[in-house]
Amino acid sequence: MKRDLYRDLAWLPPCPADFNRQCRTALDSGDQLGHEIQRLARYALTDNELIRLSKTIASASSKGLPLTPLRPFKLGLAGNGTSEFITAAITATAVRFGLALTSATAGYDQALQDSLSADSALNRLQPDAALIALDWRALPLHPTPGDASGAKLAIDSTLDFFDTVRHAIRQNGAPLCIVQNLAPPPEGTFGSLDRSLEGTLRFLIDGVNAGLVERLRGSDDLLLDVAALAETVGLANWHSPSEWNLAKLPFSQAFLPLYADHVCRVLAAQRGLSRRCLVLDLDNTLWGGVIGDDGLKGIRIGQGDPSGEAYLSFQRYVLSLRERGIVLAVSSKNEDETARLPFRDHPDMLLHQEDFALFQANWNDKASNIQAIAETLSLGLESLVFVDDNPFEREMIRKILPAVAVPEMPQDPADYARTLSASGYFEAVTFSEEDRKRASYYAGNAQRAALLGQAGDVEGYLASLAMEIDFQPFNETGRVRITQLINKSNQFNLTTRRYTEAEVAQFEADPRALTLQVRLRDKLGDNGMISVVICRSNEPDVWEIDTWLMSCRVLGRRVEEAVLQQLLDHARRRGVRKLRGVFRPTDRNKLVEKHYAKLGFSQQPVPQDGCQIWELEVGSAVVKPVPMAIRSFGFNSVSSEMVR
């Protein structure tokens, strides 16, 4: 079922089915308890799951178990209606922001009394911040339609009420209040006139919300814009008369996780814990297509093409983040020169090289690259957000560098900006000239950061993916896709030989050719056909590898080794003694210049037609076991032509 961005916090990875069990076993993790709870908090949790997690946290606290590295934070809450679920949800959500929350609540409908009384649980807590979460029902907002002075009185009394509560809480020791503004109920009495006629509830709430902005300006207190949040999800969805009626729930519990997230963003931002750096992939993230394969003319970016416009709108959003001081960096699997091409030469690109503090385009794993980015910028990993269209890369960074925020991205690039915005990682509570200039303090000369060695257990990550690789010979079903790959692969292509569909069909029937179409699946999804190999036996006992190409999307997963293993298996069965690899260098395939060397082939001294020749003795070749399940089918029994 499609996840809703706001109801399901779809930018967070989905929660595992055995979440309850994991909450239980978390309590046995000794000094890893804080980390384990944080791992659980990083999933998209429903209201029930948040409350479940808050019970685990409460259990840990009551047992006196330390929750390091979470930082303690005391939150007061003065609201109306049923607030127990709200504090539980905020407590569980705060873990994702690095905070171990304890809280105290004003008594039911006692916001004013408890904020004034030094003796209330709220004030005795001496909170680090107090959230004033009142809705219109608790305030002196009596509609007086058509009565302007009555309206002014209602608005001013309400604003004074907020001031009284705020000041009382501050007088009693809390350093700051977070004041929630009002979400108007969708029910009106006039229609469009509700907005402009003085004294309607809509008019009064608009007045209060505008007044709150003014009254908070210049104070240390902060605004929580619940009005905007409710509008975003729809006032008719936010307000649930039946839930208020059932249990005095101030807003629909379906939005409890989202609300808790927004509260925590403000708390964390106030503490300087918001993220500051956005690391971006390039291919299919900032433009449509793969620059190394499609070239400048083939990538989709710009006006006039729906896909190109979608990527442009995402670039526009990224640029606006830079303009408010978020530092940008690139982490892309590409030749450095190739990756910079669109920024330099494509007329429709909005982002330019100078917009980036660092530019990591190489073939190394992204975890090592992102770690290098953080080190070079002197930022902790918890300051970084990483955006990539490829679920493999996203999941790898979540596993190896869990402190980096990696939002789940939607399929459609038209929704990229909205998803990144909804994730709220860059929440700010102030904005100054210095913030604006921050991005350029990092020189913006798009340097390369030195890689400082491998980050984390990549082998372990690969093994966790449950990869399945399928090998088949060329056949009619695969013909179109095989032809497509043969004609569009430029980077991971050893000989760049192009064949028409008719020629590919001929290979299917050629008894002197061994052909492979390779498909890769893993627990994240099906990658489809990702590699094509053609071997020919022109000499007895020797197979020459006429074609070996692979999709760059599956680099770093040891697919090449699995392919070699498959070739050796077939070679052995058919009595072939030697594999001969051919490398024809082009201006696009520098990526594979060491391909045969890495697989243990030896370079032969005499090139042929400008091509390097590499050879491997089949009998003695050894391939280390690869982290995937191998299936091989559709191959005929040994044909006489292929054996001497």
Added chain:
Amino acid sequence: MDTASCQNALQEIFRDFFDDDTLTLRPDMTAHDVEGWDSLANIRLLLTIERKFQIKFSASEVGGLQNVEDLVALVARKAAYRGV
């Protein structure tokens, strides 16, 4: 929806909600019989049932519930009305 399937479906919900795989619903069961089934949990339980069955309870319907048998009957009736 017939009461037997309804009770089975509710039992699954109860088991997950109260984190107890051994919980078995009996018609005469009340909140007193289940650990953690206090008034706050009751609210969440009802909301969870609403969500899973795609139904809505009114305050008066809920106010009249005495035991699990009443709950099963109410849910079965509302789910039937929905065409489940």
